[in-house]
Amino acid sequence: MQKHQTNFPDWSALIPVLPAGGPRRDALQAELRRLIETRVLLPGQKLPPSRELAQRLKLARGAVVAAYEQLAADGFVEARLGAGTYVAAQVPENADQKTAPQAPAKTGPTPPVPGKLGSGTVDDKTLRDLRGLFREALMRPPPGFLHYGDPFGELPLRREIADYLRATRGIRAEVDQVMITSGTQSALSLIARALLPTESRIWVEDPCYPQARNLFRSLGLTIIPVPVDQDGLDPAAGIAAAPEAEAVYITPSHQYPLGTTLSMPRRLALLDWAHRAGAWIIEDDYDSEFRFTGPPLAALHGIDRAGRVIYLGTFSKALAPGLRLGYAVLPAAVVETVYRLRDLTDRYPNPLIETVLARFLAEGHYAAHLRRARKRCKMARDALVEGLAAAPLDVSIPEQGLHLIASARNDASDTELQRLAQEGGLASRRLSELFIQAPARQGLVIGYSGFVADEVSTAALGAARAIAAWRKRQ
Ligand SMILES: Cc1ncc(COP(=O)(O)O)c(C=O)c1O
Numbered sequence: 001m002q003k004h005q006t007n008f009p010d011w012s013a014l015i016p017v018l019p020a021g022g023p024r025r026d027a028l029q030a031e032l033r034r035l036i037e038t039r040v041l042l043p044g045q046k047l048p049p050s051r052e053l054a055q056r057l058k059l060a061r062g063a064v065v066a067a068y069e070q071l072a073a074d075g076f077v078e079a080r081l082g083a084g085t086y087v088a089a090q091v092p093e094n095a096d097q098k099t100a101p102q103a104p105a106k107t108g109p110t111p112p113v114p115g116k117l118g119s120g121t122v123d124d125k126t127l128r129d130l131r132g133l134f135r136e137a138l139m140r141p142p143p144g145f146l147h148y149g150d151p152f153g154e155l156p157l158r159r160e161i162a163d164y165l166r167a168t169r170g171i172r173a174e175v176d177q178v179m180i181t182s183g184t185q186s187a188l189s190l191i192a193r194a195l196l197p198t199e200s201r202i203w204v205e206d207p208c209y210p211q212a213r214n215l216f217r218s219l220g221l222t223i224i225p226v227p228v229d230q231d232g233l234d235p236a237a238g239i240a241a242a243p244e245a246e247a248v249y250i251t252p253s254h255q256y257p258l259g260t261t262l263s264m265p266r267r268l269a270l271l272d273w274a275h276r277a278g279a280w281i282i283e284d285d286y287d288s289e290f291r292f293t294g295p296p297l298a299a300l301h302g303i304d305r306a307g308r309v310i311y312l313g314t315f316s317k318a319l320a321p322g323l324r325l326g327y328a329v330l331p332a333a334v335v336e337t338v339y340r341l342r343d344l345t346d347r348y349p350n351p352l353i354e355t356v357l358a359r360f361l362a363e364g365h366y367a368a369h370l371r372r373a374r375k376r377c378k379m380a381r382d383a384l385v386e387g388l389a390a391a392p393l394d395v396s397i398p399e400q401g402l403h404l405i406a407s408a409r410n411d412a413s414d415t416e417l418q419r420l421a422q423e424g425g426l427a428s429r430r431l432s433e434l435f436i437q438a439p440a441r442q443g444l445v446i447g448y449s450g451f452v453a454d455e456v457s458t459a460a461l462g463a464a465r466a467i468a469a470w471r472k473r474q
Helices: 024-037 050-057 061-073 124-139 155-169 183-195 210-218 235-241 264-277 332-346 351-362 365-388 414-423 453-473
Strands: 077-080 084-087 178-181 201-206 222-229 247-250 280-284 309-314 326-329 393-395 403-408 443-447
Touching (some): 024 061, 155 309, 183 332, 365 403, 414 443
Parallel strands (some): 247 280
Antiparallel strands (some): 178 326
């Protein structure tokens, strides 16, 4: 049988730190099962000998043996006499591989359907404005178009972003500290590679944004899952698990996916820890443009006095993911290092798009676009909530952002709920797949951008009917 190699440097990087107390065997078993279900570990792949894994993860060997035995009993692995333990050729049917966060679909993204996460928010007026600005940018291309440009991007856009962040997010940044990126993903990759050597430990919210976590893993960082509650990530739990971690990746203003806000005491505790530990706080502020009630919350960066916060923003939600445009505000101390790596990685961002965006911001189109988009998204959110009302789900109504959580009642499986919702025409992501080692909650993460309220309403009603009918049959 063909044997597959993982892309990961070692097993302790692949498997996060397991809880200090409690059933570590269960935690290891759940983690291995998840790696198999999400096809990080492929059929036919050999697992490490129990002694070796126990050593790497600092576990009793008996715990590893017991976890392997349970996985074998459940059909996820098979023990071959004298040869070791292998991922089963066929894993059990209910293992949901389609939504594998670790294995991007080779066939490309799924077609846009209401509910799909990550859809942009442009309307016809915004498209018209952008079209005009693109035409003009091509008529008078910026210097970076014909000649090599600045690794951090065109100055006019960086200036606009610095002004925008000062006015809306309480961030004071010099233009030199603002780097234009190809979205958050490329910013995360650059920052992790520039500042976090392999095997650095990084606190990650549990549950979390899988694109970030999978990227960190792929770079050989050790993931330290830190639980999230109604006040956001709990720094005390992070300190208990890994006080000397090198970084934390966090979504403080709107936790992804649960939607909580990091409370002020926790913001201060996190900053204090980062200052003492010399750790970086990577603040992913991905959707703060969409706050539906009350004033926007200030960014964590705005209250950082020690220069530990790296702030990330993106136009993926505020406009469209296909622009591939985001930005990072870097502490002065790391500007030089990141600048050099950027030059070596992809030289510099796209000057034409930057020129268009700079004018889009400078001429007030962006502020007007956001006002319209906020209104439309709020209507779509309300249509989604109303449509789902007939389903046996507990739906949270978010005050910010472009997705909501519909929690399962009576522990219904979110694999089943997702399938039924899809049948009714509503896309979603399973909430349980976003947990690392905290007890997984069953529910659906559903987006409401990219479609008008009527379309969202029809899809939500279809999903609600399918789920309610299924419930009745139970
Ligand atoms: C938590 C989070 N951060 C960032 C992004 C944006 O990523 P990018 O800018 O790479 O498109 C998303 C998009 O879905 C997200 O959910």
